[in-house]
Amino acid sequence: MNGWTGKMLRVDLSAGSTSIEKIDEEILKKYLGGRGLGTYLVYTEVPPDTDPLGEENILAFCTGAMTGVNVPTGGRSSLSTLSPLTGTIFDSNTGSQFGVRLRWAGFDALVIKGISPTPVWLEITAEGATIHPANELWGKEIPDTISTLKERGTSTVSIGPAGENKVLFASIADEKGRSYGRGGVGAIMGAKNLKALRAKGKEKPGIANKDIFDFVNYEASKMVTASPRTSDALPEFGSSVLVNIMNEYGVFPSRNFQRGEFETAYKISGEKLKEDYLVRRGACWGCPIGCKRVTKTKDEKGEGPEYESIYALGSSLDIDDFETIVSANYLCNRLGMDTISCGATIACAMELEERGKLDTELSFGRADLLLKTIEDIAYRRGLGDEIAEGSKRLSERYDMPEVAMQVKGLEFPAYDPRGMQGQGLLYATSNRGACHLRGNMLGPELLGAPKMLDRHASSGKAGVLIVMQHTNAVIDSIGMCKFVNYAIGDDFFARFLTSVSGIKYETQDLQLAGERIWNLERLYNLRAGFTQKDDNLPPRFTEEPLKEGGSAGHVVHLDEMLTEYYRFRSWSADGIPSEKKIIALGLDTLEMEQEDA
Amino acid sequence: MNGWTGKMLRVDLSAGSTSIEKIDEEILKKYLGGRGLGTYLVYTEVPPDTDPLGEENILAFCTGAMTGVNVPTGGRSSLSTLSPLTGTIFDSNTGSQFGVRLRWAGFDALVIKGISPTPVWLEITAEGATIHPANELWGKEIPDTISTLKERGTSTVSIGPAGENKVLFASIADEKGRSYGRGGVGAIMGAKNLKALRAKGKEKPGIANKDIFDFVNYEASKMVTASPRTSDALPEFGSSVLVNIMNEYGVFPSRNFQRGEFETAYKISGEKLKEDYLVRRGACWGCPIGCKRVTKTKDEKGEGPEYESIYALGSSLDIDDFETIVSANYLCNRLGMDTISCGATIACAMELEERGKLDTELSFGRADLLLKTIEDIAYRRGLGDEIAEGSKRLSERYDMPEVAMQVKGLEFPAYDPRGMQGQGLLYATSNRGACHLRGNMLGPELLGAPKMLDRHASSGKAGVLIVMQHTNAVIDSIGMCKFVNYAIGDDFFARFLTSVSGIKYETQDLQLAGERIWNLERLYNLRAGFTQKDDNLPPRFTEEPLKEGGSAGHVVHLDEMLTEYYRFRSWSADGIPSEKKIIALGLDTLEMEQEDA
Numbered sequence A, B: 001m002n003g004w005t006g007k008m009l010r011v012d013l014s015a016g017s018t019s020i021e022k023i024d025e026e027i028l029k030k031y032l033g034g035r036g037l038g039t040y041l042v043y044t045e046v047p048p049d050t051d052p053l054g055e056e057n058i059l060a061f062c063t064g065a066m067t068g069v070n071v072p073t074g075g076r077s078s079l080s081t082l083s084p085l086t087g088t089i090f091d092s093n094t095g096s097q098f099g100v101r102l103r104w105a106g107f108d109a110l111v112i113k114g115i116s117p118t119p120v121w122l123e124i125t126a127e128g129a130t131i132h133p134a135n136e137l138w139g140k141e142i143p144d145t146i147s148t149l150k151e152r153g154t155s156t157v158s159i160g161p162a163g164e165n166k167v168l169f170a171s172i173a174d175e176k177g178r179s180y181g182r183g184g185v186g187a188i189m190g191a192k193n194l195k196a197l198r199a200k201g202k203e204k205p206g207i208a209n210k211d212i213f214d215f216v217n218y219e220a221s222k223m224v225t226a227s228p229r230t231s232d233a234l235p236e237f238g239s240s241v242l243v244n245i246m247n248e249y250g251v252f253p254s255r256n257f258q259r260g261e262f263e264t265a266y267k268i269s270g271e272k273l274k275e276d277y278l279v280r281r282g283a284c285w286g287c288p289i290g291c292k293r294v295t296k297t298k299d300e301k302g303e304g305p306e307y308e309s310i311y312a313l314g315s316s317l318d319i320d321d322f323e324t325i326v327s328a329n330y331l332c333n334r335l336g337m338d339t340i341s342c343g344a345t346i347a348c349a350m351e352l353e354e355r356g357k358l359d360t361e362l363s364f365g366r367a368d369l370l371l372k373t374i375e376d377i378a379y380r381r382g383l384g385d386e387i388a389e390g391s392k393r394l395s396e397r398y399d400m401p402e403v404a405m406q407v408k409g410l411e412f413p414a415y416d417p418r419g420m421q422g423q424g425l426l427y428a429t430s431n432r433g434a435c436h437l438r439g440n441m442l443g444p445e446l447l448g449a450p451k452m453l454d455r456h457a458s459s460g461k462a463g464v465l466i467v468m469q470h471t472n473a474v475i476d477s478i479g480m481c482k483f484v485n486y487a488i489g490d491d492f493f494a495r496f497l498t499s500v501s502g503i504k505y506e507t508q509d510l511q512l513a514g515e516r517i518w519n520l521e522r523l524y525n526l527r528a529g530f531t532q533k534d535d536n537l538p539p540r541f542t543e544e545p546l547k548e549g550g551s552a553g554h555v556v557h558l559d560e561m562l563t564e565y566y567r568f569r570s571w572s573a574d575g576i577p578s579e580k581k582i583i584a585l586g587l588d589t590l591e592m593e594q595e596d597a
Helices: A025-033 A036-045 A097-104 A142-151 A187-193 A212-227 A229-239 A239-248 A270-276 A307-313 A322-337 A339-354 A369-377 A381-388 A391-397 A420-430 A442-447 A461-478 A482-486 A490-501 A505-528 A539-543 A558-570 A578-582 B025-031 B035-047 B097-104 B141-149 B185-191 B212-228 B228-237 B238-248 B270-276 B307-310 B322-335 B339-354 B365-380 B383-385 B392-395 B421-429 B442-447 B461-478 B480-488 B492-502 B507-527 B539-543 B559-570 B578-584
Strands: A009-011 A019-021 A059-062 A077-082 A088-093 A109-111 A119-124 A128-133 A152-156 A194-200 A276-282 A290-296 A301-303 B007-012 B017-022 B060-065 B079-081 B089-094 B109-114 B120-125 B128-133 B153-156 B195-202 B280-281 B292-296 B302-305
Touching: A009 A128, A009 A229, A019 A128, A025 A036, A025 A322, A025 A505, A036 A077, A036 A088, A036 A109, A036 A381, A036 A461, A059 A097, A059 A187, A077 A097, A077 A187, A088 A505, A097 A152, A097 A194, A109 A194, A119 A420, A128 A142, A142 A152, A142 A194, A142 A322, A142 A381, A187 A194, A194 B307, A212 A381, A212 B212, A229 A239, A229 A270, A229 A322, A229 A482, A239 A270, A239 A307, A239 A442, A270 A276, A270 A322, A301 A322, A307 A322, A307 A339, A322 A339, A322 A369, A339 A369, A339 A391, A339 B079, A381 B507, A420 A442, A420 A461, A420 A558, A461 A490, A461 A505, A461 A558, A461 B461, A490 A505, A505 A578, A505 B421, B007 B128, B017 B128, B025 B035, B025 B507, B035 B079, B035 B089, B035 B109, B035 B507, B060 B097, B060 B185, B060 B238, B079 B097, B079 B185, B089 B507, B097 B153, B097 B442, B128 B461, B141 B322, B153 B365, B185 B195, B212 B492, B228 B238, B228 B480, B238 B270, B238 B307, B238 B442, B270 B280, B270 B302, B307 B322, B307 B339, B322 B339, B322 B365, B339 B365, B339 B383, B339 B392, B365 B383, B383 B392, B421 B442, B421 B461, B421 B559, B442 B461, B461 B480, B461 B492, B461 B507, B461 B559, B492 B507, B507 B578
Parallel strands: A009 A109, A119 A194, B007 B109, B120 B195
Antiparallel strands: A009 A019, A059 A077, A059 A109, A077 A088, A119 A128, A152 A194, A276 A290, A290 A301, B007 B017, B060 B079, B060 B109, B079 B089, B120 B128, B153 B195, B280 B292, B292 B302
C-alpha cells in the first residue's frame, strides 16, 4: 500500500507471543498514522481505568506516512499510550532513527502489551518481532545498553535505570539522547520488563506518484533552504537560540516560574553553547535543518542541551553554571529521564524548601547538588524517590499543590504564559497537559510566524490556537517535524501526503483530520474522568503578575479565552464535544473495545 | 532623513501655487508613509462634509519608505482622498512607476487641492511642481495623453475621458493601465481640471544600515525565489490563475452574484490567457514576481486583464467571449475607469433589466454591447450616464437597491463571500467598502496562506481578519505589494523598515501601526456619518444561499462575526472605537483641522 505499509506488529509480553496484523486502510486514511493512529489504538484498546503500569496498557509505536521517506524532516515517529504521569492519553514524539527503521521494517505500528516475567528486549525485523532475554542489560544506562545491542543497519532505543525504577517521567531514548521523552513512557517499558527495542529494516516506503512527489520535494527543499529560521537560526544555534530571545520578552522562566527573566541568561544561551561546547551540528534522519548540537564538556561528549533543558535544569533552578547544566542534560539522557519534568520537579522541590515545607539542602541555586539529585531520582533514593513521582504528586504530598508548575500532571516547558496569552490557553487545553508541542503559540505570539499577533491580547487567540493544534496533530501523525513548518506551509503536508499515498488530500482535509485526532484525545480524557476543571493553570499564572522583565504586570486571562475556545470548537460550556461535532468528525461510530485480559 | 525624505510637495490649483513643506518625523514614524500618511493627511485636512469633487478635497499621493527602494516589489505607492463614489476616506494603490519617480524626486507626499480654472497638467521634479496648461490634452485617452508628455526618465499618470466626465469610478493610470484604480479618484482629478502628472526623479532613497539591508534583501529574495506562489503560479499565469481555482470552490461570481460558478470559466482562465493572448510577462518596478500580462488581441496590445477584470467584464455579465473581455479591459484602461466598478455596475444594470426595472437591450450575455456600453459610460451617454454613477446610485434610482453588489458604495471584487465567511466580514468592515485588498481572506480561507482555516466557519474569523487588515495597511503604507507577503512574512517588513530608516521596528510595532491606520480611517468614516449599519452586505449574501457549485447552500453569517469583530477591536457594539483604544493608539491628540478655504 502506498503511503502506509498497512501492517501492524503486535507483541504480547505476558504471553511471549508476537503477530503481524493488517490495519484497515480506512483507519489510516482517517487518522493518517503516527499520533493519529496511536490515538485511535489507545482509544479503542485501552479502557481509561486501566493501570498505566499494568498489563493492559499498550505502547503503540506508530510511524507516519512520511516517516523514513526522504523529505525534509521525514524522520519522526510517535508513541501513544496511557500515561502514568498524567493519566491522560499521551503521545510522545521523537526524531530517533528507531522510527525510521521500524517503518523500513514494514510497519505502521508496533503495539506492545502485557508484562514479561523477566527482563527482555525486542528485536524487530521485516519478519516480525523476536523477544530476547535482557537480564544482562538490566541496570545499565542507555548508551551502554545500546552499544551492547549495536549492529549495522539497526537502530535501538532503550530505557535506563529511571525507566526500570518506574520514575514517572522516565523516557525512552537512543544513544544520542533523542527520546520519546515525556509522560513517563519509560516507566511503562520498565513496568513491562522491557529494556530495549532494536529495529532493522531496509525497505523504503512506496511512493504513489513519483513525479509529483519529486516536484513537491524540490519545492519544499527550496523553502527550507530559503527560510531564515530553517537555514540560519536553527542550524546555527539550535533550539537554544531561544534563550536570549525569550529572556528579552520576559517569558524565560526562572526560580520555578516565580520570575520571567534570568539575569545571567546570556551565560546559558545558544550563542554561549556554540562558543564553549559545540563540536558540530547534528541532524535527525532526513533533516536538512540540523538543529541538534553535538557537544562536549571536559569529561563527556553528547547531544544538547535543548532550549527546554536549559530552562528546566538551569534557569528554573536558578543555576547558571553551564557546565553543570550540560552535564545534567547528559546524565538525564544516560539515565533515561525527561529533562523538562525532571528539572521542573526539582524546581518544585526547591520552592517547597524555600517555603519551609521541605527540610532539605536542595535549594535554588545549588548547582553543586544537581547531578547527585538527578541520580537520586533515577535510583529513587531519599528525596529523589519523591521527586520521581512528578511535581503534582510531590506538591500534594507537602500540601502545597500551587507550587507545582503543571497542568494535568505534566510539567511546564520554558515559556511563561503570562507574556503569551495564547500559550496559556494552549497549556490549559492540551490533551497531554502543559505542552508546547501540541500547538505552540511561540510562532504567532513572539516570532511572527506565520503571522504576528499581540501576545498580550486574549481576544481571538482561541481561533488561532485551534488551527495550530490541528496542524501540529497532523505533523505528528504524518511523521515530520514541527520545525519544518517554519519554512513550508500546511499545503505542503497535503501535497506530500497526496503524492506519497495517491489519495487526494487538500489542506483542509488535513485540518479536519487534526480536529478529529484532537477531539478523540479529548473524548478519551473525558472518559478517564477529566473535566472542564482540568483545563486550568496553576494559580501563579492567573493571579500573580510577573514583577519584572518584558512581561511585567501581566497574568493569563484564561477564563475568557476558554469560553471562546469551547465555543469555537463546538464544545459545550463544560468542554464536552457536541454530538453534532462528534458525528461530523466520524467519531460517533467508534467503540471503545473491552480488552480481553 | 533615512527611510523617508521628510518632504511634501503641495499644489493649490485654485491659487496656481506650489510649495515644499517638511513633514514632522514623528508623523512618518507613526503612520509609516503611503496609505498611513495619506490617511493622516485626509483626516487632518479634509472635513468629512467636504464635497469630494469640490475645491477642498485633496489628492494625497504618498510614497512609502520602501517605494523606489530596490527590494522585491518596492514599487508601489498610494493615493488618499475623500471618495466621490463612497463618501468614505479612500486610498488607492498602484504599481505604476509614477510613485517611484515621485519618491526619487524627493517627496514622501504630493498633496493637491483646489480647482484649476482651465485644464492643466503637473510636472514634478526635485525642484518642485510646475503647472502647465493642458488644453490640448483634454479629451484624449490615457495612452495618447501620456505619449504626448513622454520624456526620458519620467513617469506619467493621467485621466482619460471618464475622469474628465467625472465618472464616479474613473481611475488614474499610466500608459500600461497600471492604475490608482478604485473609488473614483480619476473623477476628482477631472473635477480639479487636472489631466496628468509627470514625475521626474533620480535620487535613490537613503539606506540607514546598508549591510543589514543587503542581508535582509538577500534573504527576502531567496524566499521570493523559493515560494511556489511567487516563483511559479503568479509568474506563470498572473492573477488570473485564480479563475479556475475560484470557480472550483464555487466562489467565482456570475450574473451579478446570482451564481457562484461559471460553466465556461475555463474559456476565460489564466491558462487560456497564456495560450491565446500572452506576449510576455510584465513586472512593476523592482518586482521579481512579474504577475503582469503583456497581451494582445488581433487589433490591439496592452496589459491584463487581471483576475478581477475577467470577473467584472466577463463572468458577472455572463460573457465568456475572451476577446471581448480583453478588449473591454483595454478600453477601460484607455478611457480611465476602474474595471471592477465599471463591470459590476453594468452587471447591476443587467439585473435591473432582467427584473423588468430597466427597459434596455443591455441584458446578461450581450457581449456585442459591452464595448459600446463602456464608451457610453466614459462619455456619459444615455444609460451610460446613469451607470457612471456606480451601482448604489443606479439601483436606488430604479428603486431596487438590493441588486447593487456593493458595500458603502464600492462594488464587489471577484470572490463570493458565501463560500468564504471571513471574506464576507472583510467586505462589511473594510473602510473603503467591498474591497479584497484591505485584508483579503483568500489566503487563509482558500489557499492555506499562511494557515488554512475552514472557509465555512464563522467562529474565530474576526481575529484572523483583523491581523490581515493590519498587515495590509502596513504593506500599503511602506510601499510594497501584497503578493510578496505570500513569500515573506511580516517580520521582513519590520526588518526592511528598520534597516532603511535606522529606527527599530519590531513586527508587533507594525501591527500596531496598522491598527492605528485602521482605526483612524474608521474614525473618519464615523464623523462622515457612517454607522454600524453600514458594516453590512447586500441581502443576497446573508439571505439567499448559493444554489449550485462548490459553495452551494451557504450564506454569510455576518451578525455573529461582526459582534466578535467589534469586541476583538475593542469597539462598542455600535462599532465605535473605545476611548481606551483611541488613547492606546495615540489618536486622542489628533485634531481634525479646519481648512482655510
